[in-house]
Amino acid sequence: DNIKNGLEECDGTDGVGSNQECQMCVLVNLPYCGDGIKNGSEDCDGADGTPEHYSCTLECILEYIPYCGDQTINQAEEECDGDAPENCVMQNGYNGTKTCGSDCLWGACQPVEFCGDQTVNGPEICEIGDTQACDPGGGYNGNQSCAGDCSGWGPCVPTEYCGDGILNDKEQCDGQAGLIDHHICTADCTLQYVPYCGDNTINQGSEQCDGDEPQICTTVDGYSGTQACAESCLWGNCLSNDYCGDNEKNGLEQCDGTDGVGANQSCTMCVLL
Structure with missing residues (x-):
């Protein structure tokens, strides 16, 4: 009769409120957005159907709430978000990488290159263990090693020198190497002639003669003769072909x-x- 009376909760539209309907004079609540129950086409309703990092709108639609750790840079305070490292350059010129911290800010640049990694990189001139030929002067060969900080080459160290007993370029001799008869090797590795009896030159105070050339002489008897140079570089006896008779x-x-x-x-x- 559309009039709520007796024990009726409703009758027709009488006694029926919003989001309700009357069935056999009994009130039945109808689902609606905001009733805290996810139903129908709703993504969510209040907390029902709302996962972490989402909110449920007044229209029962899920809305994503960005956060540090969602693998996406989507907040003004985020520098990064995720596990992927990024290349960087350190203050000393070496290449490095940096990783994203739990606060979505980049961590310190960590080197992937360094002096001693056997690769010339960054500000390096050479690598530890590297050597190269060099000129120490004096016509000798030398070698220099990479400095401990890879910033350049160390001093040129001779691999050859006068006194090493090896005949090197520019040297006439070195110790016994290159030595020839009647010479000595000086401190500067040059050959120096040593005069001797038999070199056909009178060049020692003890020599009267040197060579095969005889000289004219006069015997004690007054005869004209010749004398030869002895092996001792002294004149031999005066010999004459003249004689009495x-x-x-x-x-x-x-x-x-x-x-x-x-x-x-x-x-x-x-x-x-």
């Missing part, structure tokens, strides 16, 4: 045979009588 007056002779003999004279033992 060779029929030639020479030397200290007054006569020899008939040579030098006048009238009424005779020659005995090369002396005129």
Whole structure:
């Protein structure tokens, strides 16, 4: 009769409120957005159907709430979000990587290159263990090693030097190496001639002669002769082909045979009588 009476909760529209209907005079609540129950086409309703990091709108639609850790940079205070590292350059010039912290801010740049990694990179000139040839001066070869901080080459260290016993470029000798007869090797690795008896040159105070050339001499008997240079570089005996009895007056002779003999004279033992 559409009039709520007796024990009726409703009748027709009488006694029926919002989001209700009357069935057999009994009130039945109808689902609606805001009743705290997810139903029908609703994504959510209050807390019902609302997962973490979402809110439920007044229209029962899920709305995402960005947060640090959702793998997406979606808040002004975030520098990063996720596990992917990013390349960076350190103050000393080396390349590095940085990772995203739990606060979605980049951590410190960590080197992936360094002096000693056997690769010349960043500000490096060379790597530890590297060597190269160099010129230490004086015509010798040398070698230099990479400095401990990879910033450049160390001093040039000779690999050759005068006194190493090896005949190197620019040297005439070194110790016994390159030494030739009648020479010595000086402190600066040059050959120096050592005069000796037999070098055909009178170049020592003890030498009277040196060589095969004889010299003219006079014997004690006054004869003209020659003397040869002995192995000791002293003159040998004066030898003459002239003698008393060779029929030639020479030397200290007054006569020899008939040579030098006048009238009424005779020659005995090369002396005129």
